[in-house]
Amino acid sequence: MIIREFGVRQGRKALAAPLRRGQQCMRALSTETSGTPVATADPAVEAALQTSPENPTVPSLFARTAKPTRRRPVAPDTTKADWETAQQLRHNLRNVGAQVEHRYSPSDVFRNPPGPKDVTLELLMASQAHMGHHASVWNPANARYIYGIRQGIHIISLEQTAAHLRRAARVVEEVAYHGGLILFVGTRPGQTQIVTQAARLAKACHLFTKWTPGTITNSDKILPGLPVEIVNEHDQPVGGFNQHLMDRRALVPDLVVCLNPLENFTMLRECSQANVPTIGIVDTNTEPTWVTYAIPANDDSLRCLAVIGSVLGRAGEAGQKRRMEDAKNGKVTWDTPSEIKQFMDIQQKRAQWTKRAAEEEAATKDKSGGLNGKPSSGSATKDSEVFDESMQKLQMEVDAATADDVSPQLRKMSRRTD
């Protein structure tokens, strides 16, 4: 035992309330019945105990023959009193013992995620963003980001890291502002929390398991029938698109942030084929051309990744906030996707034609009921023919649009203005 802790332990024991004994202990300890009343929840037992021991009441026949109930007496709830005692104790002992200084904890970055404005060279250095790989495994394409060699490893220039990180944060913010779909990818062990937190902040998607090859390029086979929702500019779901959702293609993100490009070549390749810009953390052994925006940093340090992820997440959060504010003021920062626009046009025209046809029919009925006995449904048939023709034309257009592979810019959150 260490002498310093003596006061804490013994003091706490001395100040604490004595151990509260339950009723069963008392009964076990004494064979005779005591005159002191014992708190019980059973009113019958309580009444029996409260009667004076001089003239004991004869138990009734039922009480004599009845088996004792199995129900245990309920102890009074002392949670509140205990809690208050504990608080008092803590208050009394507040000056006892050593003052614990707050040092670094890996969860700090998750409790209080830094934003793009908190990025400093000191922070990046403390989170080991400057450590590259051994000089022999470098990728010469990263020469621009390397400051020097120290003890055999390349040191990444933190000025470059900070500049590229701010640039990437700006991209994330703007894409979020324009209502784009962002995807955070980190598939190494330990990156789950980083990725999910960034996605939560930026209202984005995340991936921490293996990227199924073909999720973008073969999405018709890999992601069929996944639930998609149409929302308006206030991010509220809009109904009436079930028919469209049944036969629309899967979504493609508008921006992909990858924490470990080295293991996700397939995904980055698919993104480049679908013309999706990507942001990636590029260590000294990574190929920087795989991503659109490279952030030179140490991709082996979870602390560094957590800082970068939270910075990008915060940037996305700022963009989403701006977008929602603008939406409240009546400004919509995105255009309706073309396929949804087409669907809406078709729906509108169909409604118009149906209405007109109904009107025509009503008019014909009126006429036939009047002077002219001959049923003249000529105009109505003509109208319906025209309607059918136009519907066919539109349908052909839609078919052409959906059959073509030229337009990969399908949006996840397909939106329409109200």
Added chain:
Amino acid sequence: MVRGPAQRQIRPARVYQTVTTLMEHRIKPRLAVQQPVWYKVVESIPPSEILTRPFPPQHRQPNPRARKASRLFQPQKLVYKEDELRKKFYTDHPWELARPRMIIEMDGKDALRCDWSKGLRQPGMPLSGECVVQRQMYLMENVPGITEDTAYDQVRKEFYKLRQEEEIERRIAQEEARMVGAYFGQTFQQVGMKLEDQQFERWKRWATREIEKIQGEQTAAYSSFDASEDPEAADLDVDSLREDLESTANTPPA
């Protein structure tokens, strides 16, 4: 998955140009390519330049006698003045490296909280060789006329004094704790010695068994002869084993 030699990709950096081309030249005349969400963003924030080999940051003086440039476009080694001091200190005190050391930084401004004019002890930093190096650096830079060796000697002595103080403090704390009834288990060395002794005893038992076995074999082999006739019949192996056993049994366990 593709690992191995990195493949250069040209499309990621050129998404903007690709989509611009798609939008301008309609491949299917009836189908307009819609402007992607990120289009204006990437237009206003273009990706940085890559794949050019810049002249790297220089950390050494150019050699005036060099005939031709060497490793002109490769990163250079980072060398600091403290490196020599550190090397010297740890060569002289190699066991300082055996002490556990905290290398995690809190917020990167840890060095700013130290004031080396005030001595070796700094807040939030245990005494280590790094303190000596930093203090020596401070003296060399701020005390006029002080040489490296003088500064080293001065700081070294301060360091010894503090280490001694630490040792005494620890001993007294231990004594105090023992006085009020604390007990400490075996030290690591004691545990190690105990384990070693156990193995040693095991070996002794095994060796005794082996001797008995060999002797039994020998007596069986010479059963036709008179047992008292030849005491030299024992093999060298048995002798050496017995000698080992006796000598080890005589020496007290450490």
